[in-house]
Amino acid sequence: MLGVVGLGRIGSLVAKHAHKGFEMKVLYYDIKRNENFEKEFNAEFRANVEDVLKEADFISLHVPLLPSTKHLINEERLKLMKKSAYLINTSRGPVVDENALVAALKEGWIRGAALDVYENEPKSASGLTDLPNVILTPHIASATEGTRSQMSILAAKNIIAVLKGEEPLTPIK
Numbered sequence: 001m002l003g004v005v006g007l008g009r010i011g012s013l014v015a016k017h018a019h020k021g022f023e024m025k026v027l028y029y030d031i032k033r034n035e036n037f038e039k040e041f042n043a044e045f046r047a048n049v050e051d052v053l054k055e056a057d058f059i060s061l062h063v064p065l066l067p068s069t070k071h072l073i074n075e076e077r078l079k080l081m082k083k084s085a086y087l088i089n090t091s092r093g094p095v096v097d098e099n100a101l102v103a104a105l106k107e108g109w110i111r112g113a114a115l116d117v118y119e120n121e122p123k124s125a126s127g128l129t130d131l132p133n134v135i136l137t138p139h140i141a142s143a144t145e146g147t148r149s150q151m152s153i154l155a156a157k158n159i160i161a162v163l164k165g166e167e168p169l170t171p172i173k
Contacts, residue, residue: 003056004028005049005072006091007037011062016041027052053080058088065092075100078109086112090139093117098125105131116140 002018004011007030018024019041026043028034029052033045046052049072053059059081063069073087073096081087087110089096098119104110105128112133118124121139128134158168 001025001027001055001057003046003052003059004062005052005059006030006062006064007032007034008062010090011060012037014060014062015043019043027056050077050080053077053085054082057082057084058086060088061091061095063091063095065094070094071097071100073097073101075103078104081110083108083110085110086114088114090116093119093121098128101125102127102131105133 002015002024004015004026005028007015007028011028011030012034015026015028015037019026026041027046028037028043029046029049035045037043038045046055059073061073063072069092071094073089075097078087078100081104087096087101093115095117096115096119101113102125105113112135114135114137115124116137116139118136118139124136129136154170158170161168
């Protein structure tokens with residue numbers, strides 16, 4: 001069973017592929033319930049993160065980094081997870097308290113983790129790279145020619161909009 005925390009664009013695609021490709025049951029938490037998604041993919045909404053952590057075998061994080069999501073996954077919440085569960089973080093590094101994660105992996109609170117983002121990039125928490133039950137990769141999801149070309153085009157469109165006195169397409173708030 002896959003637990004998705006953050007059912008935005010990427011989280012919903014992960015859930016879709018897990019359900020359709022691997023016939024996984026999907027649980028999710030998001031600040032906004034998506035009943036259409038639930039119907040289409042037989043997914044189940046949970047009203048809080050803790051319920052997803054308690055129930056799922058794989059937890060995939062897809063939240064933005066906000067004051068409310070920094071260390072969303074901390075010692076207390078890691079201890080809620082099944083001992084057989086895996087944590088996957090491809091969102092933002094500081095969403096996970098890496099020192100607590102190291103303790104969780106060493107002490108067997110959870111079975112394993114996979115990260116491609118780190119709390120203090122490019123560094124990771126002491127001891128994390130030595131653990132046999134963690135997979136670490138660089139955060140290079142956008143490092144494709146097509147994605148980088150689209151990023152450049154979007155940046156240029158934002159510049160043009162501002163120079164014309166218009167609002168940028170993707171303002172930083």
